[in-house]
Amino acid sequence: MVDLKEKNWKNFTDQHLYDWYGIWTRYTPTGGIQESFRSLRHFEGNADKTEIYQLNQYIYAEDDVKEQRWNFNERENSLFDGMFHPQAEFMRGYFFPSGHSIWATTQLKSETYFAMELFFRYQSLRHSVGIVYDDQGNLFRTANIREDSTAYPSSYWSTDLEQLSQRNLEKNWTGTSITITSDLEISEPISTQFRWDREGHQLFYLPDGVSISCPEKVTVGTSFDCVVNWLINDNEMHQLISSYDATGKFQSLTFEKYGLKQ
Secondary structure (H helix, E strand, O other), X not given: OOOHHXXXXXXXXXXXXXXXXXXXXXXXXOOOEEEEXXXXXXXXXXXXXXXXXXXXXXXXXXXXXXXXXXXXXXHHHEEOOEEEXXXXXXXXXXEOOOOOEEEEEOEOOOOOOXXXXXXXXXXXXXXXXXXXXXXXXXXXXXXXXXXXOOOOOOOOOOOOOOOEOOOOOOOOEEEEXXXXXXXXXXXXXXXXXXXXXXXXXXXXXXXXXXXXXXXXXOOOOOOEEEEEEEEEEOOEEEEEEEEEOOOOEEEEEEEEEEEEOO
C-alpha cells in the first residue's frame, strides 16, 4: 500500500529543492501595488532528502536584505493531513507529482486571519499566488511571486507590476483535472471544462498571464473556492482551485491543465 504521507513528501522534494530567484509583489484588495522586491527561496536536502533546509531572502535594496531560515524533516513534518511547515502550524502543504501545490490554512475561523499560497511548476519556472483574508473575513491582500531556478533576471518573467483591466481566457480549451484531498488522496485524471466566472468573486489580472478569482469575503457557514490560473502561452493554461466546505475546512486542491482543441 502506498504511504500517502511519503508520496506527498516526495512530490515536494522532487519538484521544489532548488534556488528560486524571484520578484515578489503584494497587492491591495483593489489591485493596487502595495510593495515589490526581489527574493530568493533556497531549498536543499540531505542525501536521502529526509531533512530540508530552507533560506528565504527578501531583497529590498542592495544593502537591505532580510532573511528567514527553517529546518524541517520527513519524520516530524510529513503528516497524515499534509506537510507541516515550521513557519505556520495552522497550515499544511499538499503536492502533486508535477509540483503544483498549495500551502493552505486548514480551517477558517472567526476573528482570525486566513491565508493560502498556490504554486505552479513549469520547466525551470515556479509561480505562486498568495491570498490573505483579515480577521473579519474580508480580502486583505494578494501576492504574486514569479520565480526562476536558472537565474535572475528571468528570461521568461517580465518586470511588469501593474495589473491589467481584463484578459481573454475564453478559448477553445480541452482539459484534464486531478484532485488531492485533505487526507492526501490523489484522484485519477478526468476530462474537465474551463470555468472562470463565479458569483461573488473579485477578478485580478496580474502580469505574465496570471489571473486570480477569489471571494470578496469568506465566512464560516458558506462553502467557497479560490481559483488561480496561469496562461503559460497562447496554447497552454494551468488552473488551481482550492476548495473549502461550509464549516470552513479545507477539502481539496484541484489542478486543471488545458490545451487548445485541435
